[in-house]
Amino acid sequence: MAEFLKCSGCGRVLFHTELQQSWKVCGHCGWHHRLSARERIEATFDPGSFEELDAELRSTDPLGFPEYADKLAAAEQKTGLRDAVVSGTAMLGGLPVCAAVSDFAFMGGSMGSVAGEKIVRTLERAAETRRAAIVFCASGGARMQEGMLSLMQLPKTIAGVQRCREAGVPYIAVFTDPTMAGVLASYASVADVILAEPRAMVGFAGARVSKQAGVGKVPDDFQMAEFAHKHGFIDRIVPRAEMRDVLAALVRILGARLYGG
Amino acid sequence: MAAKTWKEWEKPVLELQEGIAKLSQLAAKEADSVRRSALEAKIAEYERRLANYIDTLYSRLGPWEKVLVARAEPRPYTLDIIQAICSEFIELEGDRRFGNDPAIIGGPAVFRGRPIFILGHQKGRNIQERQYRNFGMAKPEGYRKAIRLMQLADRCGLPVVTLLDTPAADPGVESEARGISEAIADSILAMLGLRVPTVSAVIGEGGSGGAIGIGVGNRVLMLEHAIYSVIPPEGCAAILWRQPERGDDAAAALRLTAQSALELGLIDRIVPEPKGGAHRSPAEAARLLGDAIEESLAELDPLSPDELRAHRYAKYRAMGRFSEGV
Known part of the structure; x- marks a missing residue:
């Protein structure tokens, strides 16, 4: 990582050392810069408790889509990940949970067959092992390069949510920047509790798609977490510094029956 | 340069038809009987050629041509099909929350003597209708109405048939404010949980989340020239190459045809269209679709409510292709 970056919120130059202490939240304007999946895991779960599962899942470029194989290879190189979701088990406030975390740096966090499979396995695992499920979203939507197979990840992941509901295990989603389109229109929006980071982009149609559809002037807070919150689709906007405590409390209280009160 | 609309692409057909009309x-x-019969022979010859031409044209539709045909205005829409295959249909309106969305319609019906619920996206043909139907782009209240109707069907123990034909869900500010994404996700969740047989059919444009929001049946059918896509090809070209005019290239890459969907295991069956496409003989197209729906319902009839749910879970759980190994 570079030693400094320019804040997307206020334009000030921020040094890596100061950002590290605040998990990349700008000390001047409060802008929440994106975290990688690894950083998110470190920032959220009990130290050293995360155990990755399903790490060997990989896309096979099922459509032979132009340039997809190259993009996958470049994303692997850039992030050290094999796809846009990292999943596994972890402890949170001393309680075991099943977790999945998206990484926007891997092809915009887009959901193809692998990301969908990791999400549904996480939710199924939570239902089977009777633990709370926590999913951090960061995605532009479905992955175009897998065509209809990506669209089918919407019902696939929602089937996992159905399992959690039937098993009575709480499923908490956290919308981070950005949570869009095919991800928002599937497992993200039907979580039992939805939290969001301040000013995360949250919406259905991306700017280029809405422009083509002729959507005109939009409000200033359009497709921001605050807009979705105001309209009743997000439970709470939670600053990053408070996220782990809020999540831990929710898991403890909602999961009282699972964890023996 | 690829044609942009169905009309532009079918222009040679229209020209031949106009020529035949003039000859007729x-x-x-023509008073002279000899000359008249010569003209009539010519007309018959041109009509044969036209029929051959249409056959050839429609037997080799590429992905982009399928996009144009799937969007063709004379194609049978949801209400046309309901009228053709159901002896009774009582449209029920409203989501009991906010309003009524004319872009998704539905209600109880009698299909070949059997009571069912049928619903689907509805497009319009002229300017006023298109505006009224919002070009078939449903808003949150459309999906919430669909949930209400599907759950009513469930309580009545009646099968649900859904017809998919939408370019996309409505991307506007109001739809965003009323939770279009949540409405779609919730509709998928509700449909997956139904305890009655469900059959979905893509009849024209299967546009992404907007389509699958009411598309997760136990059986999924697709008309021969319909398309089903994760994103409109023009949108895909705009995002990937910043060239929306390369929709034809994107259409090929996205594998959005019924034939590809069947190969990828995403649909159960392709419903053949009459020669020259569903819009040439809408009644025949509806009859063929009706046959496929009837057969699909018959296949599902032996399944118990729990088995229907388990079948749906297993079906959608298995979607996707990836490798797993070191």
């Missing part, structure tokens, strides 16, 4: 007028006015 001449023949009707």
Whole structure:
């Protein structure tokens, strides 16, 4: 990582050392810069408790889509990940949970067959092992390069949510920047509790798609977490510094029956 | 440069048809019986050629041509099909929350003597209708109405048939404010949980989340020239190459045809269209679709409510292709 970056919120130059202490939240304007999946895991779960599962899942470029194989290879190189979701088990406030975390740096966090499979396995695992499920979203939507197979990840992941509901295990989603389109229109929006980071982009149609559809002037807070919150689709906007405590409390209280009160 | 609309692409057909119409007028006015029969022979010859031409054209539709045909205005829409295959249909309106969305319609019906619920996206043909139907782009209240109707069907123990034909869900500010994404996700969740048989059919444009929001049946059918896509090809080209005019390239890459969907295991069955496409013989197209729906319902009839749910879970759980190994 570079030693400094320019804040997307206020334009000030921020040094890596100061950002590290605040998990990349700008000390001047409060802008929440994106975290990688690894950083998110470190920032959220009990130290050293995360155990990755399903790490060997990989896309096979099922459509032979132009340039997809190259993009996958470049994303692997850039992030050290094999796809846009990292999943596994972890402890949170001393309680075991099943977790999945998206990484926007891997092809915009887009959901193809692998990301969908990791999400549904996480939710199924939570239902089977009777633990709370926590999913951090960061995605532009479905992955175009897998065509209809990506669209089918919407019902696939929602089937996992159905399992959690039937098993009575709480499923908490956290919308981070950005949570869009095919991800928002599937497992993200039907979580039992939805939290969001301040000013995360949250919406259905991306700017280029809405422009083509002729959507005109939009409000200033359009497709921001605050807009979705105001309209009743997000439970709470939670600053990053408070996220782990809020999540831990929710898991403890909602999961009282699972964890023996 | 690829044609942009179905009309532009079918222009040679229209020109031949116009030529034949002119010859017919001449023949009707012709007093001399010898000359008239010569004209009539010519007309018959041109009609044969036209039929051959249409056959050839429609037997080799590429992905982009399928996009144009799937969007063709004369194609049978949801209400046309309901009228053709159901002896009774009582449209029920409203989501009991906010309003009524004319872009998704539905209600109880009698299909070949059998009571069912049928619903689907509805497009319009002229300017006023298109505006009224919002070009078939449903808003949150459309999906919430669909949930209400599907759950009513469930309580009545009646099968649900859904017809998919939408370019996309409505991307506007109001739809965003009323939770279009949540409405779609919730509709998928509700449909997956139904305890009655469900059959979905893509009849024209299967546009992404907007389509699958009411598309997760136990059986999924697709008309021969319909398309089903994660994103409109023009949108895909705009995002990937910043060239929306390369929709034809994107259409090929996205594998959005019924034939590809069947190969990828995403649909159960392709419903053949009459020669020259569903819009040439809408009644015949509806009959063929009706046959496929009837057969699909018959296949599902032996399944118990729990088995229907388990079948749906297993079906959608298995979607996707990836490798797993070191």
